[in-house]
Amino acid sequence: MPTPFRHQLTRRGVLATSAVVLLGVPHQIARATDKPVVVATFSVLGDLVAAVAGDAADVRTIVGAGVDTHTFAATPADAIALADANLVFAIGLDFEPWLDDLLQGSGESATVVTLTDGLPLRAADHTDAADAPSDDHGASDPHVWHDVQNAIRMTEAIRDALVAADPANAATYEANADAAIANLEELDAWVLERVATLPEDRRKLVTAHDTFGYFADRYGFEILGTALGTTTEQAEPSAADIVALVDEIRAAGVPAIFVENVQNPALMESIASEAGVAIAPPLYSDALGAPGSPGEHYDGMMRSNVDTIVTALGQ
Numbered sequence: 001m002p003t004p005f006r007h008q009l010t011r012r013g014v015l016a017t018s019a020v021v022l023l024g025v026p027h028q029i030a031r032a033t034d035k036p037v038v039v040a041t042f043s044v045l046g047d048l049v050a051a052v053a054g055d056a057a058d059v060r061t062i063v064g065a066g067v068d069t070h071t072f073a074a075t076p077a078d079a080i081a082l083a084d085a086n087l088v089f090a091i092g093l094d095f096e097p098w099l100d101d102l103l104q105g106s107g108e109s110a111t112v113v114t115l116t117d118g119l120p121l122r123a124a125d126h127t128d129a130a131d132a133p134s135d136d137h138g139a140s141d142p143h144v145w146h147d148v149q150n151a152i153r154m155t156e157a158i159r160d161a162l163v164a165a166d167p168a169n170a171a172t173y174e175a176n177a178d179a180a181i182a183n184l185e186e187l188d189a190w191v192l193e194r195v196a197t198l199p200e201d202r203r204k205l206v207t208a209h210d211t212f213g214y215f216a217d218r219y220g221f222e223i224l225g226t227a228l229g230t231t232t233e234q235a236e237p238s239a240a241d242i243v244a245l246v247d248e249i250r251a252a253g254v255p256a257i258f259v260e261n262v263q264n265p266a267l268m269e270s271i272a273s274e275a276g277v278a279i280a281p282p283l284y285s286d287a288l289g290a291p292g293s294p295g296e297h298y299d300g301m302m303r304s305n306v307d308t309i310v311t312a313l314g315q
Protein backbone atom coordinates (compact mmCIF):
# COMPACT_ATOMS: atom_id res chain seq x y z
CA MET A 1 0.00 0.00 0.00
CA PRO A 2 2.63 2.60 -0.91
CA THR A 3 0.29 5.09 -2.48
CA PRO A 4 -1.80 6.13 0.57
CA PHE A 5 1.36 6.28 2.64
CA ARG A 6 3.01 8.67 0.20
CA HIS A 7 -0.14 10.69 0.08
CA GLN A 8 -0.03 11.06 3.86
CA LEU A 9 3.56 12.15 3.74
CA THR A 10 2.72 14.76 1.15
CA ARG A 11 -0.12 16.08 3.24
CA ARG A 12 2.11 16.25 6.27
CA GLY A 13 4.67 18.10 4.21
CA VAL A 14 2.07 20.61 3.10
CA LEU A 15 0.82 21.06 6.65
CA ALA A 16 4.31 21.55 7.93
CA THR A 17 5.01 24.16 5.28
CA SER A 18 1.76 25.97 6.08
CA ALA A 19 2.64 26.04 9.75
CA VAL A 20 5.99 27.64 9.00
CA VAL A 21 4.36 30.28 6.81
CA LEU A 22 1.71 31.04 9.42
CA LEU A 23 4.28 31.28 12.18
CA GLY A 24 6.33 33.61 10.02
CA VAL A 25 3.60 36.24 9.81
CA PRO A 26 3.16 37.11 13.48
CA HIS A 27 6.92 37.01 13.89
CA GLN A 28 7.36 39.70 11.21
CA ILE A 29 4.59 41.85 12.68
CA ALA A 30 6.17 41.61 16.11
CA ARG A 31 9.50 42.70 14.64
CA ALA A 32 7.92 45.69 12.88
CA THR A 33 6.29 46.89 16.11
CA ASP A 34 9.61 46.86 17.95
CA LYS A 35 9.75 50.41 16.64
CA PRO A 36 7.41 52.83 18.41
CA VAL A 37 4.09 53.09 16.60
CA VAL A 38 3.22 56.73 16.03
CA VAL A 39 -0.16 57.78 14.66
CA ALA A 40 -0.94 61.13 13.05
CA THR A 41 -4.60 62.07 12.69
CA PHE A 42 -4.34 63.43 9.12
CA SER A 43 -2.04 63.63 6.13
CA VAL A 44 -0.37 67.01 6.72
CA LEU A 45 0.53 66.03 10.27
CA GLY A 46 1.65 62.60 9.07
CA ASP A 47 4.17 64.26 6.75
CA LEU A 48 5.57 66.51 9.50
CA VAL A 49 5.81 63.53 11.91
CA ALA A 50 7.45 61.28 9.29
CA ALA A 51 10.15 63.90 8.66
CA VAL A 52 11.18 63.74 12.34
CA ALA A 53 10.62 60.01 12.89
CA GLY A 54 12.56 58.88 9.82
CA ASP A 55 13.18 55.12 10.02
CA ALA A 56 13.18 55.08 13.83
CA ALA A 57 9.41 54.91 14.25
CA ASP A 58 6.49 53.32 12.41
CA VAL A 59 4.34 56.34 11.36
CA ARG A 60 0.69 55.76 10.42
CA THR A 61 -1.85 58.33 9.26
CA ILE A 62 -5.58 57.97 9.90
CA VAL A 63 -7.13 60.44 7.39
CA GLY A 64 -5.27 60.11 4.12
CA ALA A 65 -4.47 62.39 1.18
CA GLY A 66 -7.39 64.31 -0.33
CA VAL A 67 -9.81 63.37 2.48
CA ASP A 68 -11.67 65.92 4.66
CA THR A 69 -10.76 65.42 8.33
CA HIS A 70 -13.75 67.47 9.59
CA THR A 71 -16.27 65.02 8.14
CA PHE A 72 -14.16 61.82 8.28
CA ALA A 73 -15.99 58.65 9.32
CA ALA A 74 -13.68 56.37 11.32
CA THR A 75 -13.85 52.60 10.86
CA PRO A 76 -13.04 49.69 13.25
CA ALA A 77 -9.72 49.35 11.37
CA ASP A 78 -8.79 52.86 12.52
CA ALA A 79 -9.48 51.84 16.14
CA ILE A 80 -7.23 48.80 15.68
CA ALA A 81 -4.44 51.01 14.29
CA LEU A 82 -4.77 53.27 17.34
CA ALA A 83 -4.68 50.30 19.73
CA ASP A 84 -1.05 49.63 18.67
CA ALA A 85 -0.01 53.26 19.03
CA ASN A 86 2.50 54.56 21.56
CA LEU A 87 1.91 58.18 20.53
CA VAL A 88 -0.91 59.96 18.75
CA PHE A 89 -0.35 63.40 17.22
CA ALA A 90 -3.49 65.50 16.78
CA ILE A 91 -4.39 69.10 15.93
CA GLY A 92 -7.12 69.45 18.57
CA LEU A 93 -9.53 72.44 18.64
CA ASP A 94 -12.27 70.10 17.42
CA PHE A 95 -10.53 69.56 14.07
CA GLU A 96 -10.85 65.78 14.64
CA PRO A 97 -14.36 65.49 16.14
CA TRP A 98 -14.19 61.67 15.80
CA LEU A 99 -10.92 61.20 17.71
CA ASP A 100 -12.23 60.85 21.29
CA ASP A 101 -14.62 58.05 20.34
CA LEU A 102 -11.89 56.32 18.38
CA LEU A 103 -9.46 56.53 21.32
CA GLN A 104 -12.08 55.11 23.67
CA GLY A 105 -12.79 52.30 21.21
CA SER A 106 -9.09 51.47 21.03
CA GLY A 107 -8.58 51.22 24.81
CA GLU A 108 -6.87 54.64 25.14
CA SER A 109 -3.40 53.27 25.76
CA ALA A 110 -1.59 55.89 23.67
CA THR A 111 -0.30 59.29 24.74
CA VAL A 112 -2.10 61.99 22.76
CA VAL A 113 -0.03 65.05 21.85
CA THR A 114 -2.20 68.02 20.85
CA LEU A 115 0.02 70.10 18.60
CA THR A 116 -1.95 73.35 18.81
CA ASP A 117 -1.16 73.50 22.56
CA GLY A 118 1.19 76.44 23.04
CA LEU A 119 0.74 77.85 19.52
CA PRO A 120 -0.47 81.44 19.09
CA LEU A 121 -4.06 80.86 17.98
CA ARG A 122 -6.44 83.03 15.99
CA ALA A 123 -10.15 83.14 16.70
CA ALA A 124 -12.39 81.19 14.37
CA ASP A 125 -13.44 83.79 11.83
CA HIS A 126 -16.99 85.01 11.41
CA THR A 127 -16.56 86.88 8.13
CA ASP A 128 -17.83 83.82 6.28
CA ALA A 129 -21.17 84.13 4.55
CA ALA A 130 -22.72 81.19 6.40
CA ASP A 131 -22.18 82.61 9.88
CA ALA A 132 -23.44 85.99 11.05
CA PRO A 133 -20.93 88.17 12.94
CA SER A 134 -21.01 87.24 16.60
CA ASP A 135 -18.72 87.11 19.59
CA ASP A 136 -20.76 84.57 21.53
CA HIS A 137 -18.09 81.88 21.52
CA GLY A 138 -14.33 81.88 21.72
CA ALA A 139 -13.57 78.98 19.42
CA SER A 140 -10.05 78.94 17.97
CA ASP A 141 -9.22 78.23 14.34
CA PRO A 142 -7.53 74.80 14.02
CA HIS A 143 -5.90 75.32 10.57
CA VAL A 144 -2.50 76.27 12.00
CA TRP A 145 -0.36 74.43 9.41
CA HIS A 146 -0.83 77.05 6.67
CA ASP A 147 1.67 79.28 8.54
CA VAL A 148 5.10 77.67 8.05
CA GLN A 149 6.29 79.12 11.37
CA ASN A 150 3.61 77.00 13.04
CA ALA A 151 4.87 73.94 11.16
CA ILE A 152 8.30 74.68 12.68
CA ARG A 153 6.86 74.90 16.21
CA MET A 154 4.91 71.69 15.61
CA THR A 155 8.07 69.95 14.38
CA GLU A 156 9.79 70.94 17.64
CA ALA A 157 6.88 69.54 19.66
CA ILE A 158 6.91 66.32 17.59
CA ARG A 159 10.65 65.97 18.22
CA ASP A 160 10.24 66.48 21.98
CA ALA A 161 7.41 63.93 22.19
CA LEU A 162 9.35 61.31 20.18
CA VAL A 163 12.48 61.84 22.30
CA ALA A 164 10.43 61.42 25.50
CA ALA A 165 8.68 58.29 24.20
CA ASP A 166 11.78 56.66 22.68
CA PRO A 167 14.93 58.11 24.30
CA ALA A 168 17.14 55.43 22.72
CA ASN A 169 16.64 57.17 19.37
CA ALA A 170 16.90 60.73 20.68
CA ALA A 171 19.91 61.61 18.52
CA THR A 172 18.10 60.46 15.37
CA TYR A 173 14.97 62.48 16.16
CA GLU A 174 17.02 65.57 16.99
CA ALA A 175 19.07 65.38 13.79
CA ASN A 176 15.96 64.76 11.66
CA ALA A 177 14.14 67.68 13.32
CA ASP A 178 17.12 70.00 12.75
CA ALA A 179 17.11 69.13 9.03
CA ALA A 180 13.31 69.47 8.79
CA ILE A 181 13.35 72.87 10.52
CA ALA A 182 16.11 74.13 8.20
CA ASN A 183 13.95 73.13 5.21
CA LEU A 184 10.90 74.79 6.73
CA GLU A 185 12.77 78.05 7.37
CA GLU A 186 13.81 78.02 3.71
CA LEU A 187 10.21 77.34 2.68
CA ASP A 188 8.89 80.21 4.82
CA ALA A 189 11.40 82.62 3.27
CA TRP A 190 10.40 81.40 -0.22
CA VAL A 191 6.70 82.01 0.50
CA LEU A 192 7.41 85.55 1.74
CA GLU A 193 9.46 86.29 -1.41
CA ARG A 194 6.90 84.82 -3.77
CA VAL A 195 3.99 86.67 -2.13
CA ALA A 196 5.96 89.92 -2.32
CA THR A 197 5.64 89.73 -6.13
CA LEU A 198 1.85 90.12 -5.77
CA PRO A 199 0.66 93.74 -5.27
CA GLU A 200 -0.74 94.21 -1.76
CA ASP A 201 -4.20 95.24 -2.98
CA ARG A 202 -4.45 91.88 -4.82
CA ARG A 203 -3.93 89.77 -1.70
CA LYS A 204 -7.57 88.84 -1.12
CA LEU A 205 -8.77 85.27 -0.70
CA VAL A 206 -12.20 83.75 -1.18
CA THR A 207 -12.22 80.02 -0.43
CA ALA A 208 -14.78 77.30 0.24
CA HIS A 209 -14.24 77.14 4.01
CA ASP A 210 -12.29 79.22 6.51
CA THR A 211 -8.98 77.34 6.39
CA PHE A 212 -6.44 80.00 5.27
CA GLY A 213 -6.64 82.42 8.23
CA TYR A 214 -3.15 81.60 9.56
CA PHE A 215 -1.79 81.78 6.01
CA ALA A 216 -3.43 85.21 5.61
CA ASP A 217 -2.07 86.48 8.94
CA ARG A 218 1.49 85.33 8.26
CA TYR A 219 1.77 86.25 4.57
CA GLY A 220 -0.29 89.44 4.45
CA PHE A 221 -3.59 88.41 2.88
CA GLU A 222 -7.15 89.41 3.67
CA ILE A 223 -9.79 86.67 3.87
CA LEU A 224 -12.51 88.41 1.90
CA GLY A 225 -15.01 85.68 2.67
CA THR A 226 -15.68 81.97 2.71
CA ALA A 227 -18.77 80.07 1.62
CA LEU A 228 -18.65 77.87 4.73
CA GLY A 229 -17.29 78.53 8.24
CA THR A 230 -14.25 77.15 10.07
CA THR A 231 -15.48 73.59 9.68
CA THR A 232 -17.00 71.90 6.64
CA GLU A 233 -19.53 70.03 8.80
CA GLN A 234 -22.26 72.64 8.60
CA ALA A 235 -25.00 72.85 5.98
CA GLU A 236 -24.55 74.74 2.73
CA PRO A 237 -24.91 78.51 2.93
CA SER A 238 -28.33 80.04 2.29
CA ALA A 239 -29.17 81.79 -0.99
CA ALA A 240 -28.96 85.15 0.85
CA ASP A 241 -25.46 84.28 2.18
CA ILE A 242 -24.31 83.46 -1.34
CA VAL A 243 -25.71 86.73 -2.70
CA ALA A 244 -23.83 88.63 0.03
CA LEU A 245 -20.57 86.83 -0.81
CA VAL A 246 -21.03 87.42 -4.55
CA ASP A 247 -21.56 91.15 -3.85
CA GLU A 248 -18.36 91.22 -1.78
CA ILE A 249 -16.38 89.50 -4.53
CA ARG A 250 -17.64 91.99 -7.13
CA ALA A 251 -16.99 95.00 -4.88
CA ALA A 252 -13.43 93.86 -4.12
CA GLY A 253 -12.66 93.27 -7.79
CA VAL A 254 -10.77 90.01 -7.21
CA PRO A 255 -10.06 88.17 -10.47
CA ALA A 256 -10.39 84.64 -9.05
CA ILE A 257 -11.69 82.60 -6.14
CA PHE A 258 -10.50 79.21 -4.95
CA VAL A 259 -11.70 75.64 -4.58
CA GLU A 260 -10.06 73.20 -2.17
CA ASN A 261 -8.78 69.66 -2.67
CA VAL A 262 -11.06 68.32 0.11
CA GLN A 263 -14.23 70.00 -1.16
CA ASN A 264 -16.68 69.37 -3.96
CA PRO A 265 -16.04 72.38 -6.28
CA ALA A 266 -19.71 72.81 -7.29
CA LEU A 267 -20.55 75.46 -4.67
CA MET A 268 -17.53 77.66 -5.48
CA GLU A 269 -18.09 77.19 -9.21
CA SER A 270 -21.62 78.53 -8.93
CA ILE A 271 -20.43 81.48 -6.79
CA ALA A 272 -17.68 82.26 -9.32
CA SER A 273 -20.14 82.10 -12.16
CA GLU A 274 -22.57 84.44 -10.30
CA ALA A 275 -19.76 86.88 -9.54
CA GLY A 276 -18.24 86.67 -13.02
CA VAL A 277 -14.76 85.68 -11.78
CA ALA A 278 -12.43 82.78 -12.54
CA ILE A 279 -12.03 79.60 -10.51
CA ALA A 280 -8.37 78.94 -9.75
CA PRO A 281 -6.93 75.40 -9.67
CA PRO A 282 -7.63 73.68 -6.30
CA LEU A 283 -5.63 74.65 -3.25
CA TYR A 284 -4.41 71.96 -0.85
CA SER A 285 -6.32 73.02 2.25
CA ASP A 286 -6.95 70.34 4.88
CA ALA A 287 -5.10 67.43 3.26
CA LEU A 288 -2.04 66.59 1.21
CA GLY A 289 -2.39 65.59 -2.43
CA ALA A 290 -2.18 62.03 -3.72
CA PRO A 291 1.27 60.44 -4.21
CA GLY A 292 2.86 61.87 -7.35
CA SER A 293 0.94 65.16 -7.15
CA PRO A 294 2.68 68.48 -6.30
CA GLY A 295 1.03 68.38 -2.86
CA GLU A 296 2.32 64.95 -1.91
CA HIS A 297 4.40 66.48 0.92
CA TYR A 298 3.96 69.59 3.10
CA ASP A 299 6.67 71.56 1.30
CA GLY A 300 5.14 70.91 -2.13
CA MET A 301 1.64 71.61 -0.82
CA MET A 302 2.69 75.06 0.37
CA ARG A 303 4.65 75.87 -2.79
CA SER A 304 1.80 74.75 -5.01
CA ASN A 305 -0.74 76.79 -3.02
CA VAL A 306 1.39 79.93 -3.14
CA ASP A 307 2.07 79.56 -6.87
CA THR A 308 -1.64 79.02 -7.54
CA ILE A 309 -2.67 82.03 -5.42
CA VAL A 310 -0.04 84.43 -6.80
CA THR A 311 -0.76 83.40 -10.40
CA ALA A 312 -4.57 83.57 -10.10
CA LEU A 313 -4.68 86.89 -8.22
CA GLY A 314 -1.89 88.48 -10.28
CA GLN A 315 -3.91 88.31 -13.50
Ligand SMILES: [Zn+2]
Binds near residue numbers: 070143209286
Ligand atom coordinates in the same frame (compact mmCIF):
# COMPACT_ATOMS: atom_id res chain seq x y z
ZN1 LIG B 1 -10.87 72.84 7.64
